[in-house]
Amino acid sequence: MERQTKRTSLWWFLYRCRYYLFLLPALLFLGVFVYYPIGYSLLRSFQRWDLLHPKPRWAGWRNYQHLMQDPVFWTVVKNSLIYVTCTIFPTMALALFFAILIDERARGRAYYIYSLFYPTLIPMAAAAMLWVFIYSPNLGLMNIVLSRFGLPKLGWLGSADTSLWALIIMSIWKYLGFYTLIYLSGLQNLDKSLYESAFIDGAGWWRRHLSITVPLVAPTSLFIFIVGVILSFRVFAPVHLMTEGGPGNSSNVIIYYIYENGFKFFQLGIAFALTVLLVISLLLLVLLIFGFLDKRVTYTG
Numbered sequence: 001m002e003r004q005t006k007r008t009s010l011w012w013f014l015y016r017c018r019y020y021l022f023l024l025p026a027l028l029f030l031g032v033f034v035y036y037p038i039g040y041s042l043l044r045s046f047q048r049w050d051l052l053h054p055k056p057r058w059a060g061w062r063n064y065q066h067l068m069q070d071p072v073f074w075t076v077v078k079n080s081l082i083y084v085t086c087t088i089f090p091t092m093a094l095a096l097f098f099a100i101l102i103d104e105r106a107r108g109r110a111y112y113i114y115s116l117f118y119p120t121l122i123p124m125a126a127a128a129m130l131w132v133f134i135y136s137p138n139l140g141l142m143n144i145v146l147s148r149f150g151l152p153k154l155g156w157l158g159s160a161d162t163s164l165w166a167l168i169i170m171s172i173w174k175y176l177g178f179y180t181l182i183y184l185s186g187l188q189n190l191d192k193s194l195y196e197s198a199f200i201d202g203a204g205w206w207r208r209h210l211s212i213t214v215p216l217v218a219p220t221s222l223f224i225f226i227v228g229v230i231l232s233f234r235v236f237a238p239v240h241l242m243t244e245g246g247p248g249n250s251s252n253v254i255i256y257y258i259y260e261n262g263f264k265f266f267q268l269g270i271a272f273a274l275t276v277l278l279v280i281s282l283l284l285l286v287l288l289i290f291g292f293l294d295k296r297v298t299y300t301g
Contacts (some may be wrong), residue, residue, distance in 0.1 A: 038279060044272040051266045063273035065242035073274075075249050076257045079164055080233065083253055087171045088228040092221065094172070095179035100209055100296040103187045113184070114186070117177035124174070130159065133168045135242075163243045167251055170238055175231070179224050186220035187213070222293055226286060233282060254278055 048059040067073045102112050119127065134141045135156035143153040156166040190213070198208045236255045239245055245252030245260065252260075254274065262271035 026135075034295045038276075041272045041275045041279075044269060045276045047269050047272075049268040049272075056269070058241055059269060063269045064277075066270060067273060067277070070179075072249055072252075073257070076252050076254055079249075079251065080253045082164060083168060083171075083235065084229060084232040087175075087232050088225060091172045091179055091228065093223055095176055095224070096183050096214075096217065096221075098176070098180045099187055100213060101185035102184060113181065115177075116180050119174050119176070120178040122174075123240060124237040127174055128168070128238045131166070131173075131238075132242055135166055157243050158247060160247050163247065163251040167235075167238050167242065170242075171232070171235065174212050175228070179228070182224055183217060183220055186217045222289070225293075227290055229285060229289070230282065233278065 044056065045061060045063055046058065047056040048062065049056040096114075098116060102109055105112070111142050122130070133139070135143075137143060137153060137155055137158070140156070142156060146153060154162055194212050195208055197210060204213065233253075234255055235253055236259065239251060239253055239256040240259070243251040245256050255278075258271050258274045258278070261267045261274060
């Protein structure tokens with residue numbers, strides 16, 4: 001009788017905890033692949049760990065103090081902010097524009113969608129090497145176009161003035177189709193009678209979409225903006241394959257700077273400190289976006 005009571009109690013306990021049991025695989029995955037690496041990085045960021053000190057030694061805040069006094073770090077931060085800003089906003093604007101044009105077309109929609117989305121399917125490494133050829137000083141498509149218009153050729157990847165902008169142009173091309181597809185799915189939920197009423201009232205094409213489309217796709221824009229921020233701060237392959245952060249750190253960004261400190265300079269303590277700063281910055285930025293923009297977004301059914 002006592003044994004049966006214990007078995008019943010066990011089943012009752014499992015029944016009460018069934019929702020948590022369903023969450024257990026996801027929690028284990030997050031713990032092993034997210035929270036543990038973050039905690040490990042946080043611990044190592046307070047230690048000195050390099051070629052001169054193969055065994056980690058406690059260093060306190062020295063790694064962070066070193067970064068705050070390092071001019072290269074601030075150059076990398078500036079480059080990262082320029083890259084994120086100049087990649088996200090133009091891509092979002094172009095994506096919404098193309099999504100509207102495709103949504104209004106009755107024929108050839110699949111062709112236009114595939115044409116825009118195809119670059120997204122190309123692996124980032126292959127896309128980077130393709131653009132290395134496009135930016136070639138003598139045979140590259142970009143300089144051929146400039147020559148046709150009588151403009152001087154540019155050393156896109158070899159000049160400190162253009163290397164970062166070359167990465168930005170490539171990233172806009174890479175993610176334009178992805179954002180367009182998301183906007184296009186958001187446009188399908190809009191009430192078309194609103195456009196008919198605005199047309200009857202005499203509103204032009206630009207006025208209709210600025211007054212109706214842009215506000216109504218605000219939830220989609222918020223989602224794209226958050227995804228774009230995360231993707232832009234994680235950029236690595238184009239920098240590594242196209243410029244290696246140069247010339248003179250003119251195209252160096254935070255992820256590649258972490259890679260340099262960890263695998264080129266073997267300053268692992270500095271690399272972990274950079275990782276912690278990046279994680280905290282992204283977390284605060286996403287919370288700020290949700291706290292500031294989410295209240296200004298109208299969600300309609």
